[in-house]
Amino acid sequence: MCEAHISLNAPEFSLEFREEFAALLRWRRDVRHFKTDAVDPSLLDDLLRQAMLAPSVGFCQPWRWVKVNDAGRRAAIVENFTAANLAAGARYEGEKAEQYWRLKLAGLVEAPVHLAVFADLDPAEGGGLGRQTMPETSRWSVVMAIHGLWLAAQAVGLGLGWVSILDASAVQTTLDVPGDWTLIAYLCMGWPAEPSDLPLLEREGWQERVAGAGLILER
Amino acid sequence: MCEAHISLNAPEFSLEFREEFAALLRWRRDVRHFKTDAVDPSLLDDLLRQAMLAPSVGFCQPWRWVKVNDAGRRAAIVENFTAANLAAGARYEGEKAEQYWRLKLAGLVEAPVHLAVFADLDPAEGGGLGRQTMPETSRWSVVMAIHGLWLAAQAVGLGLGWVSILDASAVQTTLDVPGDWTLIAYLCMGWPAEPSDLPLLEREGWQERVAGAGLILER
Numbered sequence: 001m002c003e004a005h006i007s008l009n010a011p012e013f014s015l016e017f018r019e020e021f022a023a024l025l026r027w028r029r030d031v032r033h034f035k036t037d038a039v040d041p042s043l044l045d046d047l048l049r050q051a052m053l054a055p056s057v058g059f060c061q062p063w064r065w066v067k068v069n070d071a072g073r074r075a076a077i078v079e080n081f082t083a084a085n086l087a088a089g090a091r092y093e094g095e096k097a098e099q100y101w102r103l104k105l106a107g108l109v110e111a112p113v114h115l116a117v118f119a120d121l122d123p124a125e126g127g128g129l130g131r132q133t134m135p136e137t138s139r140w141s142v143v144m145a146i147h148g149l150w151l152a153a154q155a156v157g158l159g160l161g162w163v164s165i166l167d168a169s170a171v172q173t174t175l176d177v178p179g180d181w182t183l184i185a186y187l188c189m190g191w192p193a194e195p196s197d198l199p200l201l202e203r204e205g206w207q208e209r210v211a212g213a214g215l216i217l218e219r
Numbered sequence: 220m221c222e223a224h225i226s227l228n229a230p231e232f233s234l235e236f237r238e239e240f241a242a243l244l245r246w247r248r249d250v251r252h253f254k255t256d257a258v259d260p261s262l263l264d265d266l267l268r269q270a271m272l273a274p275s276v277g278f279c280q281p282w283r284w285v286k287v288n289d290a291g292r293r294a295a296i297v298e299n300f301t302a303a304n305l306a307a308g309a310r311y312e313g314e315k316a317e318q319y320w321r322l323k324l325a326g327l328v329e330a331p332v333h334l335a336v337f338a339d340l341d342p343a344e345g346g347g348l349g350r351q352t353m354p355e356t357s358r359w360s361v362v363m364a365i366h367g368l369w370l371a372a373q374a375v376g377l378g379l380g381w382v383s384i385l386d387a388s389a390v391q392t393t394l395d396v397p398g399d400w401t402l403i404a405y406l407c408m409g410w411p412a413e414p415s416d417l418p419l420l421e422r423e424g425w426q427e428r429v430a431g432a433g434l435i436l437e438r
Contacts, residue, residue: 010414011242013374021240021374023230025272025367045435052431053244054366057383059420061428065435073438088351096346105349116438126426127315130324132307134383136358140403143359144366147273148244151370155232155240164276164353175438184359195229201278207345209280212271216264216284219292219335219394 024154027197031159032107034190039113039158044189047158051149056141060126063145066175068114076174077166077186078108084165103204106163111188116171117146118181142184149187159192243373246416250378251326253409258332258377263408266377270368275360279345282364285394287333295393296385296405297327303384322423325382330407335390336365337400361403368406378411 013021048065056062068074085105092100108114119142131137150160168183201207232240267284275281287293304324311319327333338361350356369379387402420426 010246010376010416011239012376013239013243017236017239018371018374020230020232020236021243021371022269022272024232024240025269025371027229028272028274030274045432048435049431050241050244052434053241053247055247055249055369055381059418059426059428061434063434067435067437069437084352088348091347091351100348103348125429126420128310129307129319129322129420129425130383132310133303133385134387137383139355140359140362143362147363147366150274152237152240152244155237157229157231162274164349164356166352168353177436177438197229199278201345201348206348207278209278210344212268213264215271215280215282216267216286217396218286218288219396 024151027195028150028154029159029192029196029199031161031188031192032104032200033193034107034110034112034159034188035193036110036112037191039190043156044113047149047152050152051145054141054145054148056126057131057137058126058129060123060131060138060141062120062123062138063142064118064120064177064181066116066118066177068116068175073174074108074114077114077171080166080170080174081106081108081163084167088165099204099206103201103206105165107161107188107190108163111161111190113189115187115189116175116183117142117185117187118177119184120181122180139182139184146185146187153189157191158189161188162186163188243370246414247369247373248378248411248415248418250380250407250411251323251419252412253326253329253331253378253407254412255329255331256410258409262375263332266368266371269371270364273360273364273367275345276350276356277345277348279342279350279357279360281339281342281357282361283337283339283396283400285335285337285396287335287394292393293327293333296333296390299385299389299393300325300327300382303386307384318423318425322420322425324384326380326407326409327382330380330409332408334406334408335394335402336361336404336406337396338403340399340401358401358403365404365406372408376410377408380407381405382407
């Protein structure tokens with residue numbers, strides 16, 4: 001017990017803050033068009049600290065972050081994406097295929113920051129609490145930390161793009177990380193070439209936004 | 220293409236906003252102690268709209284929300300949790316077991332709002348884009364929407380608790396949802412009995428916060 005550390009002065013968030021927070025959610029994009037300007041390493045560390053305030057099952061804090069700086073490793077990731085994307089695109093036909101090949105699905109070459117994010121699948125921390133019935137919750141804790149990073153980055157004008165078109169086990173080998181880590185995301189980060197409040201896939205006519213009310217049931 | 224809808228006036232977020240956002244992350248808790256006061260249904264709908272601004276793979280928007288209002292169904296969920304928690308707690312021994320049984324791990328009985336969140340595993344939306352190599356990303360999109368809901372709720376002073384100690388397939392039956400949905404989270408929501416900037420598991424001595432710098436590698 002460490003009652004002495006507990007602060008009970010919970011902040012109240014103003015209407016103005018809440019409206020700005022809603023704008024932050026609205027302007028957060030999956031960015032694939034980056035300027036090449038550098039990102040201050042201390043800014044990145046500050047954003048990671050904020051990300052690690054995410055919830056985690058049993059407070060097991062399973063997030064593991066890898067800054068990928070080495071040019072050879074980055075080039076291997078670009079090759080990995082290129083091959084995976086060729087295979088992924090081959091499943092589309094006709095107009096949808098043309099549309100697919102027009103889409104820019106990753107900003108790996110331009111983005112100044114490459115960040116791979118892993119989950120430790122069986123961390124000592126948390127003593128297994130909360131994840132016996134739903135073991136996926138340790139991966140999901142990492143996903144929430146990534147979402148926190150995404151929002152914190154957006155708040156300083158930094159864009160983030162999540163590259164999921166990758167052979168995940170090859171990424172693991174390329175980055176030489178412990179075998180009991182599993183890849184959650186490979187992220188590009190940098191200053192976006194053009195901010196937008198519409199998802200690229202919506203702008204390009206790939207997919208419209210669904211009316212949210214239709215996704216809510218009552219039981 | 221709908222260029223006409225694109226707003227290029229990206230908001231700049233002030234230092235003051237960013238500091239408040241960091242406070243929002245710091246004060247967001249997994250809440251298990253709720254007051255029984257009601258939550259305005261229109262407030263909940265507003266929070267869900269914000270949550271659905273989350274990123275989703277291929278913009279497939281796979282989140283499906285179920286407001287659980289029926290007393291019988293709620294009682295079945297409480298029973299489900301009670302049984303799952305008995306089984307989960309049985310794996311601890313000695314002091315850790317005593318500590319486990321002292322923890323309150325869900326606020327299902329008091330919380331005015333029960334919200335089950337599912338992923339549609341193969342939504343038509345998005346045309347499969349981005350999830351051939353990493354199919355888990357559709358589940359993960361829902362997890363990010365839950366994290367957005369959590370933060371938006373915290374911004375109005377509402378607490379959220381994620382109950383993962385459940386038999387997920389029984390939840391599916393209890394709530395009578397489509398078979399191709401999968402349970403991501405069962406959430407309790409309401410006004411917290413006592414706000415805190417420390418996780419309950421840290422306050423109760425179950426698990427300390429890990430120094431974040433040790434979780435970052437360079438490659």
